Amino acid sequence: MHFNSARLELAMYRRRLTARALAALADVTVVSLSQIKTGKQVPQEATVKRIAAALDYPEEFFYGNDVDALPAETVSFRSLSSITQKEQNAAIAAGSIAYLVSDWLHSRYSLPQPKLIDASPERDPATAARVLRQAWGLGEKPIANLIKLLEAKGIRVFSLAENTKNVDAFSCWRNDEPFIFLNTFKTTERSRFDAAHELGHLVLHKHGGSNQGPQAESEANAFASSFLMPRADVISEMPRVQSLRQILHGKKRWGVSAAALTYRLHKLGLITDWQYRTFNIQIRTNFGSSEPDSMVRETSTLWKMVLEDLWAQKLTRADIARELNIPHEELENLLFGLTASTDQPPQKTGKPIFSIV
Numbered sequence: 001m002h003f004n005s006a007r008l009e010l011a012m013y014r015r016r017l018t019a020r021a022l023a024a025l026a027d028v029t030v031v032s033l034s035q036i037k038t039g040k041q042v043p044q045e046a047t048v049k050r051i052a053a054a055l056d057y058p059e060e061f062f063y064g065n066d067v068d069a070l071p072a073e074t075v076s077f078r079s080l081s082s083i084t085q086k087e088q089n090a091a092i093a094a095g096s097i098a099y100l101v102s103d104w105l106h107s108r109y110s111l112p113q114p115k116l117i118d119a120s121p122e123r124d125p126a127t128a129a130r131v132l133r134q135a136w137g138l139g140e141k142p143i144a145n146l147i148k149l150l151e152a153k154g155i156r157v158f159s160l161a162e163n164t165k166n167v168d169a170f171s172c173w174r175n176d177e178p179f180i181f182l183n184t185f186k187t188t189e190r191s192r193f194d195a196a197h198e199l200g201h202l203v204l205h206k207h208g209g210s211n212q213g214p215q216a217e218s219e220a221n222a223f224a225s226s227f228l229m230p231r232a233d234v235i236s237e238m239p240r241v242q243s244l245r246q247i248l249h250g251k252k253r254w255g256v257s258a259a260a261l262t263y264r265l266h267k268l269g270l271i272t273d274w275q276y277r278t279f280n281i282q283i284r285t286n287f288g289s290s291e292p293d294s295m296v297r298e299t300s301t302l303w304k305m306v307l308e309d310l311w312a313q314k315l316t317r318a319d320i321a322r323e324l325n326i327p328h329e330e331l332e333n334l335l336f337g338l339t340a341s342t343d344q345p346p347q348k349t350g351k352p353i354f355s356i357v
Helices: 005-015 019-026 030-037 045-055 059-063 085-108 125-135 146-152 188-204 214-228 231-237 244-254 258-267 273-287 301-312 317-324 328-335
Strands: 156-159 169-174 177-182
Touching: 005 019, 005 030, 005 045, 005 059, 005 085, 019 030, 019 045, 030 045, 045 059, 085 156, 085 169, 085 177, 085 317, 085 328, 125 188, 125 214, 146 156, 146 188, 146 301, 156 328, 169 188, 177 188, 188 214, 214 258, 231 244, 244 258, 244 273, 258 273, 301 317, 317 328
Parallel strands: 156 177
Antiparallel strands: 169 177
């Protein structure tokens, strides 16, 4: 086995440690650590032990094969203006850990194949949303569980349990496999919109240039709005809106925030400029930053079934982490908010969306 310097850099990104900080923690000179990072020096076993302890990673992690990296230019971040480089590097590194977990899943289970359209040549968000709904057989009906839908259509959904408000959500393609990473600390309604927003990036910006910047964000927002709140359904259900109470009732149908539905109604010409301003003031005054009558959090159907199968084999998430030689907390972070928080016997789910290899 050979020490893998790329994995050292990955662990440093996850811990947001500079070479100088890690060198001090591991009792290694900065020069030596720099040479280890660049592959010019093979560390002794005692040195690896100290580095692993300082990073709180299993020693075995540093002797694994190369891990696919997420090219920064292909990753769509929602808040590039406020995210620091350390935060961005840590989140991207979390994506690499997710790749390891995804490969582990593929080795054990037959997962749904991606079923996405490529709308990048046209780049019209509303049209793309309508075409994707047709391709997925959704018609105009509301989406009850968006995470379940995404997983069933071959999109790998993971959590971003980063300790910062600046990391919102992002998405990327790994070859022909789509990934979405969500901030699961948000309300269900906002997390659903984030997921639809990232779905928009995957559909609109796979081959059509950059998926970063104001225009790409605006297109992804428009896609999410059209995808979650189809024009015909909204017009049919809410042709005349005269009170905030109607909006609070209507938002439950589409599983969106009151603010998102208000915006959609305005864009569709169902409320006037004056009503739009009035309703937004009422929402802020009455509810502040909280979401009125928020939905129950959506969870992963795929992971429920995986954990159910593992439980039958007397295996837990800690066993997955040990098999992958990653810290247990890294796996927990990727599943945070998508599954139960502890290794408890999972409840039976319905019809499986994957098969066991």
